[in-house]
């Protein structure tokens with residue numbers, strides 16, 4: 147298909163200092179959790195982005211010295227020549243598709259844990275470590291600053307030798323250069339502290355040093371948080387953020403700007419931000435510099451992208467999450483296939499992977515970070531050698547993914563769901579406050595399935611075991627989902643409770659009557675308890691949220707949402723009881739016990755909703771396995787293991803990839819050859 151001419155502007159080359167980007171699609175640095183331990187996997191991931199059309203592809207954060215160690219999280223290193231050889235694989239993989247390779251040189255200062263290297267942490271001043279460690283970073287003296295400038299310079303030279311085209315000076319996300327800028331962190335009284343000119347001194351010197359070291363052939367980019375969203379006590383886009391850009395306007399070759407102090411501000415989920423949410427804070431930058439500017443904002447709409455360029459907000463379309471959800475987003479626009487873009491849903495499961503210290507995962511794109519380990523490509527899947535019939539039962543996230551991926555392999559697929567609408571659990575979950583984008587999980591798959599002649603879809607078709615046995619498929623895949631349990635068994639409370647009349651989230655979505663004082667008991671700790679509480683409170687109900695954990699929806703700390711959620715629930719005036727286990731239910735009340743002491747209390751309750759865990763809908767599976775069948779039988783998604791939507795999609799995708807293939811006994815891993823292990 148021909149490209150829509152309205153999008154031509156997105157494919158213009160842009161000069162960045164001594165190098166030229168082939169188009170305006172710029173994958174900004176983002177964590178992948180692969181780090182220095184998995185260079186081949188990192189290279190393959192970035193190579194796929196370049197293959198997908200991103201004109202600039204950057205690495206994740208790359209430590210310039212052992213005093214900046216982010217263990218146990220995945221981070222790169224450029225400490226020695228071995229690192230050069232390892233990272234050259236990434237630069238080569240990006241160059242193989244004609245894109246520019248960028249590297250984000252990083253020093254965390256008091257934000258680095260140094261758990262692996264056990265080097266003393268350093269910071270502009272002696273300030274408590276930011277990484278929840280009971281320790282204080284050492285204030286840097288002038289010799290430390292001189293050494294630090296040398297580390298940046300040496301790392302830049304190594305980056306150039308590894309083949310990178312864009313080398314970063316990284317002054318964002320609360321890391322060391324930003325700590326010098328921020329009066330909250332910088333309490334120095336010398337030439338590097340006090341006035342803004344003094345606090346900017348180190349950043350200026352880093353840019354000059356880096357340009358001097360590699361600027362003849364590499365562009366030098368500055369990543370700066372122009373607003374840390376701390377109000378007048380912090381850097382603000384109408385205060386010192388603006389002044390910093392004005393002072394250094396023409397010095398770097400590119401400005402990569404965002405609203406981070408903390409990472410959570412920069413990667414806000416869709417629950418708390420809309421596409422383009424950083425524009426109010428970053429829009430001023432282009433007015434102060436002639437150098438190209440890039441920023442992010444979870445851009446997935448080509449029209450919004452064009453608007454960003456035409457209105458002079460930025461020169462590139464910066465993206466981390468949209469490039470994870472669809473590494474081929476630029477190619478799809480270029481080829482007039484924008485309807486096929488697998489849009490990021492803003493769920494931040496990718497951030498959870500980073501916060502858990504494991505490699506990247508994505509709800510929409512099950513292939514991310516599996517490019518090397520499993521050999522998965524987001525746009526290619528091996529054909530199945532024979533044309534056989536598969537019946538997929540259940541059209542939630544797993545069923546849709548299974549039907550699509552098996553269909554792409556060339557099998558004759560029938561997808562049946564008892565509901566009149568496809569989507570399964572997403573139909574309900576996407577009605578919760580801020581989660582409407584989650585319906586994209588269904589929409590993209592339903593749309594892509596509609597393009598396949600070999601996949602037939604039958605909504606409103608309940609299948610019994612007898613129906614399935616008589617259908618005549620050679621293979622049956624059950625994706626029948628799960629149901630919330632009503633017995634109170636959860637992460638903390640393992641006892642089966644007698645809870646007469648208790649409702650589950652499924653009952654609420656099905657329209658159960660709610661009256662009087664509502665208690666939502668959350669012992670699952672992800673989004674459901676908090677989101678349901680918000681929905682009901684907004685609907686005028688009197689709601690109390692109870693959880694045995696120290697905070698409500700505590701697992702949302704992994705998705706960088708917890709702080710925003712707590713603020714929202716407090717603003718709603720929602721009553722919250724933390725550290726309380728559910729023990730039982732009496733007339734007009736629930737019985738609670740303190741998680742620590744066990745001391746008991748009662749809380750008024752007319753309607754009890756328990757969100758504690760889910761059980762698989764696996765009745766059909768057990769019925770069908772009770773007698774020999776003429777078909778092969780498989781389970782995917784929640785009916786195999788109730789979990790996140792991301793896990794359901796991954797489960798089904800993996801099944802479809804491996805269906806009919808030799809079993810994968812051991813995952814491909816990176817480690818030194820055994821001969822090198824003394």
Ligand code: SF4
Pocket residue numbers: 466467468470471489490491492493494495496497507508509510511
């Ligand atoms: Fe987007 Fe969610 Fe994928 Fe992250 S995990 S890239 S937020 S869809």
